[in-house]
Amino acid sequence: MKQITLKKITGIIEVKTGLHIGAGNDRIEISGMDNPIIRNPLTQEPYIPGSSIKGKMRSLLEWMLEKVLVDGKVHSCSDIECPICRVFGAGNSKDNENSSRGPTRVIVRDAVLTPEWSQKLKDGERFVEEKMENSINRITAVANPRPIERVVPGVTFDFEMVYRIIDTGDEGKTDEKYFTEVVLKGLKALQNDYLGGGGTRGNGQIEFKNLKDENGNEIKL
Numbered sequence: 001m002k003q004i005t006l007k008k009i010t011g012i013i014e015v016k017t018g019l020h021i022g023a024g025n026d027r028i029e030i031s032g033m034d035n036p037i038i039r040n041p042l043t044q045e046p047y048i049p050g051s052s053i054k055g056k057m058r059s060l061l062e063w064m065l066e067k068v069l070v071d072g073k074v075h076s077c078s079d080i081e082c083p084i085c086r087v088f089g090a091g092n093s094k095d096n097e098n099s100s101r102g103p104t105r106v107i108v109r110d111a112v113l114t115p116e117w118s119q120k121l122k123d124g125e126r127f128v129e130e131k132m133e134n135s136i137n138r139i140t141a142v143a144n145p146r147p148i149e150r151v152v153p154g155v156t157f158d159f160e161m162v163y164r165i166i167d168t169g170d171e172g173k174t175d176e177k178y179f180t181e182v183v184l185k186g187l188k189a190l191q192n193d194y195l196g197g198g199g200t201r202g203n204g205q206i207e208f209k210n211l212k213d214e215n216g217n218e219i220k221l
Contacts, residue, residue, distance in 0.1 A: 005172060007163040007179060009219060011211035013048065013111050015157075018131060018150030020203050021052055021196040035148040035197075037128065040112075045121060046128065046151050048195070050108035053159075056195055057186035058088045064189060081174070083182045105164045105175060106183060111157035127155055133201065150203060159208065187211075188221035 023038035039046050062068050067075040067084050075082075076090045089104035113121065121127055129152050134143040163183055165175040187208060194204030211219040 003167040008214040016205040048111035060189040109160040
């Protein structure tokens with residue numbers, strides 16, 4: 001029987017520059033926001049979807065590990081030792097059924113506001129900004145402004161990730177290795193890159209703080 005051990009990482013995500021993770025807008029309102037951020041529909045609090053964190057980590061790691069496909073699609077293969085597919089899962093359902101590799105190893109929770117910032121929101125403190133961005137016509141020099149909603153710098157979110165170490169015949173040694181070589185490197189790469197939209201225009205710089213494992217030990221990136 002395969003043994004499963006869970007590694008849990010908790011910590012804080014601090015927004016360093018305005019963060020925009022879009023919610024989409026399927027209705028048009030006069031003077032409405034064209035590019036709103038995603039919010040909890042019950043509390044209206046912003047949050048960071050786990051899929052955004054996991055997806056950006058995977059994308060960066062595919063570049064770092066030279067796994068980017070020529071067609072630009074998400075990497076997926078049947079190699080049981082592929083660090084990308086083993087850690088994040090294979091996009092192809094047939095590959096996902098490879099019993100030798102086992103299930104996806106990493107689980108990323110939605111990151112919600114820390115209690116401190118949740119209370120600030122209740123107290124009426126401003127936590128979002130409407131930033132105007134312009135595209136300039138190269139011939140007429142006329143600006144075409146558009147508003148984009150962003151979480152302001154300084155806001156913090158609770159971060160939680162679970163990593164599954166599975167004994168597939170090597171006592172979990174490969175998964176232990178990939179935790180350091182893939183997961184932690186992916187978090188560091190994300191911190192050095194950006195999260196959400198408009199990263200090349202200054203948005204989305206974040207910092208992971210107070211990362212700890214399930215035993216309370218500090219984790220350094």
